Amino acid sequence: MSSSVALLLTAFLFAPSASTLSLPPLIPAIPGVTTPLLNNLAPPLPILQVPTPPLESPPFEASDIKPKKIGYFWAASGDNQHKDFLATYSLDDDTFGTLLWVTDVPSSGNSPHHLGPSHDGKTLIGGGLLSLLKTQDTAFYFDVTDPYRPTFKKSNRALLSSITDEIRAKPDGGFFITYMGSALGTSPGRLIETDADFNIIHEWPEDTDGLLNILGEQFSPHGLTVDFDKNIILTSDYVVPLSILKPSLGIQRGNTLRLWDLPTRKIISTIEIPDGGGIQDVKFIPGNSEAAALATAVHLGQVWIIYPFRKDGSGKQGVAKLLYDLGPKARDTTAIYSDISADGRFAYFTLTTANHIAALDISDLENVKRLDDPEEDQPTIGPHYIKIAPDQKHVVVTDYFVQTGDIGLINTPADYKALYIDVRDDGSLAFNRSIDFPREFAGRGGAKPHSSVVFDLSDPENPVYY
Numbered sequence: 074m075s076s077s078v079a080l081l082l083t084a085f086l087f088a089p090s091a092s093t094l095s096l097p098p099l100i101p102a103i104p105g106v107t108t109p110l111l112n113n114l115a116p117p118l119p120i121l122q123v124p125t126p127p128l129e130s131p132p133f134e135a136s137d138i139k140p141k142k143i144g145y146f147w148a149a150s151g152d153n154q155h156k157d158f159l160a161t162y163s164l165d166d167d168t169f170g171t172l173l174w175v176t177d178v179p180s181s182g183n184s185p186h187h188l189g190p191s192h193d194g195k196t197l198i199g200g201g202l203l204s205l206l207k208t209q210d211t212a213f214y215f216d217v218t219d220p221y222r223p224t225f226k227k228s229n230r231a232l233l234s235s236i237t238d239e240i241r242a243k244p245d246g247g248f249f250i251t252y253m254g255s256a257l258g259t260s261p262g263r264l265i266e267t268d269a270d271f272n273i274i275h276e277w278p279e280d281t282d283g284l285l286n287i288l289g290e291q292f293s294p295h296g297l298t299v300d301f302d303k304n305i306i307l308t309s310d311y312v313v314p315l316s317i318l319k320p321s322l323g324i325q326r327g328n329t330l331r332l333w334d335l336p337t338r339k340i341i342s343t344i345e346i347p348d349g350g351g352i353q354d355v356k357f358i359p360g361n362s363e364a365a366a367l368a369t370a371v372h373l374g375q376v377w378i379i380y381p382f383r384k385d386g387s388g389k390q391g392v393a394k395l396l397y398d399l400g401p402k403a404r405d406t407t408a409i410y411s412d413i414s415a416d417g418r419f420a421y422f423t424l425t426t427a428n429h430i431a432a433l434d435i436s437d438l439e440n441v442k443r444l445d446d447p448e449e450d451q452p453t454i455g456p457h458y459i460k461i462a463p464d465q466k467h468v469v470v471t472d473y474f475v476q477t478g479d480i481g482l483i484n485t486p487a488d489y490k491a492l493y494i495d496v497r498d499d500g501s502l503a504f505n506r507s508i509d510f511p512r513e514f515a516g517r518g519g520a521k522p523h524s525s526v527v528f529d530l531s532d533p534e535n536p537v538y539y
Contacts, residue, residue, distance in 0.1 A: 124207040127156040127181035131516035136173050140165040142462070143173070143220055143528040144469060146491055147188040147199040148510060150181060152518025157183045159199065159215055159223055160520070162508060164462070164469075164493060164527065170508050176223045178213045182206070184475065187458070188524040189240030189248065190217075194538035196226065196271065197526055198248055200237025202475065204230070205258055211237045212250065214271050220528055226271075232256065233276045234263035236314040239297035239354075247271060251294040251308055258315035260325070261292035264308060266338070277338045286340050291327050296355035296368065299335065303364045305381050306333035309352035311371075318481045326351040330368060332381050332391040344391040346370050346377050354410050355379065358435070359417040365438070367396065367420060369411055374403030376411075376422065378438065397441045402427045407485055408474050412459045419444070419500035423456040425474045425485050430456055434500055444501040452504050455487030461496070463529035463537035468494040468502060471522045489521050 130150075140163035149157050156177040163171040183201030190197055197215040204211040210228035217223045234252035241249045246269025253262045263276040278284055286292075296309030310327025317324055328349040332341045346352055350372020357366045366379040376397045383392040399422065403409070408425040413435075422431040429451055432444035457474040461467075473487040489510045495503040511519035529537040 122182065122207045124209060127179070128152075128154045130156050130158065130175065130177050133172065133175050135175075136163070136168075136171050138163060138168055138171060138173070139221060140168055140171075140173075141529065141531045142464075143530070144491070144493075144508075145188065145197060145215075145217070145223070145526045145528070146471065146508075146510075146522040147185040147197075147524050148514075148520045148522040149183065149185050150517035151489075151511065151514065151520050153182050155517040156181055157185050157201075157213075158520075159188075159197070160510075160513075160522070161221065161223055162491075164467075169493065169506055172513065174222050176215055176225055178225055178228065180204070180207070180209045180228075183209060183211075183213075185521075185523050187238055187240050188526050190242060190526050190528075190538040191248070192242040192244050192246065194528065194536060197223070198240055198250070198271070199524070200240065200250065202236060202238075203477070204237075205235040205254075205256075206480075211235055211252075212271075217528075220530065229271070229273060231263065231265055231273050231276055234265065236262065238295045238311075241297055241299045244301060245269065247274075249297060249299060249306070251297045252276075253293045253295050253311060254314035258313075258318070260313045261287035262294050262314075264294060264297070264306070264333070264338075275338065277333075278340055280339055283340045286331070286343065290329065290343060291325065292331070293325075293327050294331070295353050296330075298356045298366055300357050300364050301335065303381075304335040305341075305364065306335055307331070307355045307357070307366055307368075307379060307381065308333070309355040309368055311351050311353045317475075317477060317483050319479075321482055324482060326372065328352065330355060330379060330391075330393070342389050342391045344379060344393050346373075346393050349373060349377075350405070353408055356411055356413050358413055358420075359415055361417060367411060367413065367435075368393070369409035369422060371407065371409050372405055374399045374401070374406065374409070374424075376420070376433070396435075396438065397433060397443075399424065399431050400447050402429065402447055403431070407483065408457055410457055410459055412461050412468070414461055414500070415465055419496075421459055421461070421468060421502075423459050423470060425455055425457050428454050428456065428486075430459070430468075430470060430494075430502060432500060432502055444499065452507075453488070453490075453492060455485050456492070457485075458524040460525055460527060460539065462527045463539050464531070466496050468492075468496055469525045469527060470494060471525060473521045473523055476521070487521070489519060491522050491525065
């Protein structure tokens with residue numbers, strides 16, 4: 074083992090495992106974590122923004138209606154100066170697009186990213202992709218006990234990692250969350266775990282073999298999927314966050330996934346998709362007998378299938394195989410995010426810079442059928458986050474990915490709309506409704522909705538949160 078790797082490993086091994094911070098406005102100096110152990114061991118961030126207080130939010134007109142279907146959208150203020158916020162809307166047919174409430178967080182410039190509900194549906198968590206640049210908390214929690222009037226609950230940050238991405242709720246309370254970068258935005262990131270009070274209790278991996286694994290090869294986890302019955306986790310490596318900011322020698326894209334043992338939180342193996350160019354997303358296929366998952370390879374424009382319990386020719390657990398090539402327009406589209414229907418029949422993929430949403434019938438994995446026309450001019454600009462509504466009859470898509478501005482390399486076009494798309498019986502999509510966030514939030518310089526959660530309260534005794 075080289076001396077530099079040994080020093081890094083020592084720092085990681087002796088870092089505290091319970092690592093929640095919420096210390097506005099600046100991250101404290103933590104030897105070996107937020108400051109280098111040796112001169113030039115880790116490069117400084119190229120762009121740190123002044124952590125100025127946000128502008129107060131303009132007034133809004135709330136509605137007192139009580140729809141059965143509610144959409145929550147985690148959004149940035151368009152001017153990057155007003156507070157970032159959670160917007161609550163009706164998704165019912167007769168009141169679609171009616172604004173119910175706006176819940177601010179106490180900071181701006183976070184670049185709101187993914188949003189997820191707790192297992193009991195009483196809390197939402199939204200991550201801040203670029204909160205690090207203003208040395209702010211990176212995870213924001215909302216109390217939705219009253220689903221029509223969410224309130225801000227708390228925020229926090231981790232010690233070893235930053236750049237909050239995918240979120241999965243734990244059945245016993247709390248969350249697993251991928252943090253794509255280190256505390257400096259470099260590789261390695263971490264798989265974060267919180268307790269039921271949403272305090273960060275672990276930054277995985279914490280064992281020696283796991284730390285050597287993530288130090289030896291790029292670990293920038295974005296995608297996250299958990300099978301609590303089969304006791305496995307998959308994370309997928311997308312990009313090194315710091316590499317998308319100037320000055321940069323080029324974006325460092327990952328080609329790998331990590332397979333984890335859920336009970337021990339240890340990495341079992343690294344699975345490669347050759348020349349994948351950013352494995353942005355991974356999701357288990359509901360009901361699949363082999364616990365197979367779909368992963369998106371952004372450079373290739375392809376969907377791969379991951380078999381976590383199969384072994385390759387050398388006996389290593391976890392096998393990746395090409396499932397479907399989405400065609401030339403899907404290649405190098407910056408981002409490919411996905412969702413899969415609850416019955417495992419249909420899969421949907423947003424091709425961000427291609428302005429397209431692809432649909433596949435995956436009911437027969439040996440004979441996948443495409444349901445969309447790849448040449449169709451769809452009414453979407455910059456689609457990214459996609460979520461199938463609990464009723465399985467609609468898909469919610471937000472038309473915004475990432476815009477770093479002058480400081481970065483990724484600035485994807487967007488119309489900043491939330492699309493509410495009908496799902497036909499055959500799984501194909503019919504576009505017909507949207508919420509125009511720039512118009513709705515003109516007083517904030519517009520708004521950039523990145524992600525959504527949908528509550529379906531049609532059956533009050535059995536509400537569904539997703």
